[in-house]
Amino acid sequence: MFGATQPAPATARMARSGRSEWQSTCAILTSKVVSQEQSESLPIPPVSSGVDHVSAVNGNHSAARMNLVPIEKSDSNPLVLQQHRQKPLSMSDLSPAPKHGSNLRVAYQGVPGAYSEAAAGKAYPNCQTVPCDQFEVAFQAVELWISDRAVLPVENSLGGSIHRNYDLLLRHRLHIVGEVQLPVHHCLLALPGVRKEFLTRVISHPQGLAQCERTLTKLGLNVAREAVDDTAGAAEFIAANNLRDTAAIASARAAEIYGLEILEDGIQDDASNVTRFVMLAREPIIPRTDRPFKTSIVFAHDKGTSVLYKVLSAFAFRDISLTKIESRPNHNRPIRLVDDANVGTAKHFEYMFYVDFEASMAETRAQNALAEVQEFTSFLRVLGSYPMDMTPWSPSSSSSSS
Numbered sequence: 001m002f003g004a005t006q007p008a009p010a011t012a013r014m015a016r017s018g019r020s021e022w023q024s025t026c027a028i029l030t031s032k033v034v035s036q037e038q039s040e041s042l043p044i045p046p047v048s049s050g051v052d053h054v055s056a057v058n059g060n061h062s063a064a065r066m067n068l069v070p071i072e073k074s075d076s077n078p079l080v081l082q083q084h085r086q087k088p089l090s091m092s093d094l095s096p097a098p099k100h101g102s103n104l105r106v107a108y109q110g111v112p113g114a115y116s117e118a119a120a121g122k123a124y125p126n127c128q129t130v131p132c133d134q135f136e137v138a139f140q141a142v143e144l145w146i147s148d149r150a151v152l153p154v155e156n157s158l159g160g161s162i163h164r165n166y167d168l169l170l171r172h173r174l175h176i177v178g179e180v181q182l183p184v185h186h187c188l189l190a191l192p193g194v195r196k197e198f199l200t201r202v203i204s205h206p207q208g209l210a211q212c213e214r215t216l217t218k219l220g221l222n223v224a225r226e227a228v229d230d231t232a233g234a235a236e237f238i239a240a241n242n243l244r245d246t247a248a249i250a251s252a253r254a255a256e257i258y259g260l261e262i263l264e265d266g267i268q269d270d271a272s273n274v275t276r277f278v279m280l281a282r283e284p285i286i287p288r289t290d291r292p293f294k295t296s297i298v299f300a301h302d303k304g305t306s307v308l309y310k311v312l313s314a315f316a317f318r319d320i321s322l323t324k325i326e327s328r329p330n331h332n333r334p335i336r337l338v339d340d341a342n343v344g345t346a347k348h349f350e351y352m353f354y355v356d357f358e359a360s361m362a363e364t365r366a367q368n369a370l371a372e373v374q375e376f377t378s379f380l381r382v383l384g385s386y387p388m389d390m391t392p393w394s395p396s397s398s399s400s401s402s
């Protein structure tokens with residue numbers, strides 16, 4: 001685990017130093033106090049039962065390795081002391097994303113073979129993935145220290161935003177610490193020997209169904225579509241219930257795991273089908289300026305004229321590109337009644353706006369933009385400032401995600 005290998009003296013030093021500048025910025029902008037230091041340096045669960053649980057979930061029963069080195073006080077041999085001395089923390093250790101995710105526990109919704117599992121592996125190679133039956137559980141796994149990260153699909157190039165997951169970001173207090181864009185290559189899977197003509201139903205995650213809609217029709221599969229929680233779960237369901245009239249839209253890896261055959265390969269409506277996932281942690285990472293960063297915020301605006309325009313201008317004025325804007329109903333206040341003495345009562349929908357912009361919170365222009373945005377908003381929270389996924393990809397590389 002990246003953090004567990006960090007030296008104890010440095011951890012203690014960080015803990016003593018109090019809140020970082022970035023966390024102070026977060027606290028100001030979000031009106032919430034960040035109580036703990038950067039998670040990358042404190043990932044060890046406080047109780048061992050949590051770790052045991054994770055091992056059980058993962059089928060991996062290796063004991064958790066705590067990196068606490070016992071100090072034998074009577075030992076004055078300098079060579080032995082040298083062995084005990086731990087490597088001091090250096091700038092490279094402060095890297096926003098662990099270079100190797102080994103032993104990092106990453107929760108995702110679904111069962112093995114789900115795309116979220118592949119996204120976890122891309123973000124943190126060699127991590128331990130922790131399957132969860134719901135996104136809510138994946139969030140709680142991190143909050144309760146059962147897991148170190150959660151991976152959450154938020155949008156797809158064909159299916160659009162996964163709205164429910166935006167709501168979860170707001171409902172929970174986790175921080176976005178990274179993003180991954182994964183080419184998604186869908187297959188049509190069925191039990192061995194099943195032919196397309198036998199099918200009466202296709203099941204998958206709603207995004208899987210949405211991303212293959214046109215291709216299914218082209219294949220003559222005008223059969224019932226049914227949404228399930230995750231793509232690999234659909235494959236597992238067919239295998240477990242020996243369903244010979246049902247096919248799943250899922251990855252080739254799911255076919256392998258659950259013993260299904262690939263009836264059609266690459267059935268996404270567009271070859272360049274990409275899903276964006278965000279990685280969540282208990283603590284924010286320290287934003288940097290030495291590589292491209294993205295920042296995600298959510299805000300609600302007060303009544304007033306042209307507020308959204310003013311908010312967006314705060315970014316345009318500073319040459320900060322927005323990569324995404326999404327609105328969701330403001331669950332605290334879904335409707336505002338506006339009385340006009342002459343005309344009557346109008347009902348306005350109230351929204352939460354989610355904005356991603358291309359700048360790091362370590363940059364003055366981003367800090368100034370948010371200070372300005374704060375003037376027009378009744379609520380503002382920084383969901384995270386994190387390195388952009390810059391890995392090149394091409395449609396032909398998509399099979400690696402399956």
Ligand SMILES: O=C(O)C(=O)Cc1ccccc1
Pocket residue numbers: 109110113114115116117153156184205207208229230231232275
């Ligand atoms: O169900 C899965 O496998 C997921 O990880 C969610 C999803 C579904 C379809 C495309 C991308 C992600």
